[in-house]
Amino acid sequence: MGIAPMAGMTDSAFRRMVKRLGSCGLVVSEMVSSEALVRGIGRSLEYLEFTEEERPVSIQIFGGDPSRMAAAAQVVESRGADVVDVNMGCPVPKIAKHHAGCSLMREPDHAASIVAAMVRAVRIPVTVKMRAGWNDQQVNAPELARMVEAAGASAVAVHGRTAAQAYHGLADWNLIARVAEAVQIPVYGCGDLVEPGEILDRLRSTPVAGVLVGRGILRNPWLFAQAADLMAGRRPREVSLEDRRRFLIDYIDLLVREAPWGEEDLRQRGDAIPRKRYDPAATHDRWVVNKLRALCGYYTKGVDGGAHLRVAVNQAPSVGALRTLIEEFFGELAPSA
Numbered sequence: 001m002g003i004a005p006m007a008g009m010t011d012s013a014f015r016r017m018v019k020r021l022g023s024c025g026l027v028v029s030e031m032v033s034s035e036a037l038v039r040g041i042g043r044s045l046e047y048l049e050f051t052e053e054e055r056p057v058s059i060q061i062f063g064g065d066p067s068r069m070a071a072a073a074q075v076v077e078s079r080g081a082d083v084v085d086v087n088m089g090c091p092v093p094k095i096a097k098h099h100a101g102c103s104l105m106r107e108p109d110h111a112a113s114i115v116a117a118m119v120r121a122v123r124i125p126v127t128v129k130m131r132a133g134w135n136d137q138q139v140n141a142p143e144l145a146r147m148v149e150a151a152g153a154s155a156v157a158v159h160g161r162t163a164a165q166a167y168h169g170l171a172d173w174n175l176i177a178r179v180a181e182a183v184q185i186p187v188y189g190c191g192d193l194v195e196p197g198e199i200l201d202r203l204r205s206t207p208v209a210g211v212l213v214g215r216g217i218l219r220n221p222w223l224f225a226q227a228a229d230l231m232a233g234r235r236p237r238e239v240s241l242e243d244r245r246r247f248l249i250d251y252i253d254l255l256v257r258e259a260p261w262g263e264e265d266l267r268q269r270g271d272a273i274p275r276k277r278y279d280p281a282a283t284h285d286r287w288v289v290n291k292l293r294a295l296c297g298y299y300t301k302g303v304d305g306g307a308h309l310r311v312a313v314n315q316a317p318s319v320g321a322l323r324t325l326i327e328e329f330f331g332e333l334a335p336s337a
C-alpha cells in the first residue's frame with residue numbers, strides 16, 4: 001500500500017504525516033518537470049526533497065524527450081531517491097501537448113524509448129505510472145506495460161481510467177488485472193479505493209503486487225493503518241475527532257516550519273525576487289493556507305459537518321485564522337465532558 005502521486009498534495013510534510021500513522025509503504029512525490037530539473041530551476045528542485053522517514057521514496061517526473069528524461073532521472077538519483085517514476089497518466093492538455101503525460105500512451109514506441117534511456121542512465125529502478133489508455137478506443141495499458149517492461153521498467157502502476165475519462169466513471173479493475181497478467185514485473189493498481197475493506201478486496205481479487213491510493217488517503221490518512229487492521233483480523237481502528245484535529249494542526253506546523261518562500265530562499269535558488277515590495281511572511285502564510293484549502297477539499301468529506309469546515313477554511317485569511325477555526329470546529333463537535 002502506498003501513496004499515489006498527487007500534484008499539490010503529496011508534499012514531503014504530507015507524506016511524513018501519513019507514514020507516521022503506519023502501514024504505508026511507498027510514497028510518490030508530486031510530478032516534477034524533467035525540463036525544469038535539468039535546467040536546475042529552483043522550485044522544481046524542492047519537489048525532490050524528502051526525509052529519511054519517508055523511504056522508500058519515488059520521485060515522479062514528466063516529459064517527452066528521452067535524453068532530457070534520462071538526465072532528469074540522474075538528478076533524481078543524485079538526490080538519493082529510491083525510485084524514479086515516469087508520468088504517463090496526466091491528461092492535462094498543457095502537459096499532453098508536449099508528448100508527455102498520458103499522450104505518451106498514444107506513442108508507445110516513443111514511451112518505451114524514454115524508459116530505455118532512463119534505465120541506461122541510472123541504477124535506481126525506473127517505474128511507470130499509466131492510465132488504462134488515452135480513450136475508450138485506445139485502451140492499451142497491457143500492451144504498453146509489456147513494452148516498458150521490455151525497455152527495462154521495474155514496475156508499473158495503473159490508474160484504471162482513460163485520459164478522456166479524467167476522473168469520471170469508475171476505475172476498471174478488470175483492466176488492471178489484465179495488465180498484471182500481461183507482465184512479469186510488479187503491477188500496482190490504482191483507483192477509487194476509499195474504504196479499508198476495498199483495499200483488501202482488490203488485493204485479494206486482483207493479481208496486483210500492491211495498490212497506490214490517491215484521493216482516499218487525502219480523505220482519510222488512517223486508511224492504510226485501518227486496512228492493515230483488517231488484514232490482521234482486527235476491527236479497523238476508530239479515528240476520533242481529536243485525531244482529525246491533531247492531524248490538521250500537525251500538518252500546518254510542519255508546513256509553517258518548512259515552507260520555502262523566504263526571500264533568502266529565493267535568492268539562494270537564484271529565483272527572481274518580485275520587484276514590488278516582497279513580504280516573505282505574507283507569501284509563506286498564503287502558501288500554507290492554500291495547501292490546507294486543497295487538502296480540506298478532500299479531508300472534510302470524512303468529517304461530520306465537513307462542508308462547514310470546508311467553507312470556513314476556504315475563507316480563512318491567514319494561518320492564525322486557520323488554526324483558530326480548526327480548533328473551534330473540532331472543539332464544538334467534541335462531546336462535552
Ligand SMILES: Cc1cc2nc3c(=O)[nH]c(=O)nc-3n(C[C@H](O)[C@H](O)[C@H](O)COP(=O)(O)O)c2cc1C
Pocket residue numbers: 004005006007008009030031060087088089090129159190191192193212213214215216
Ligand atoms: C489532486 C490530484 C493530483 C494528481 N496528480 C498526479 C500526478 O502528479 N501524477 C500522477 O501520476 N497522477 C496524479 N494524480 C492521479 C492519482 O495518482 C491517481 O491515479 C488517481 O487519483 C486515481 O486514484 P484514486 O481514485 O485513489 O484517487 C492526481 C490525482 C489527484 C486527485
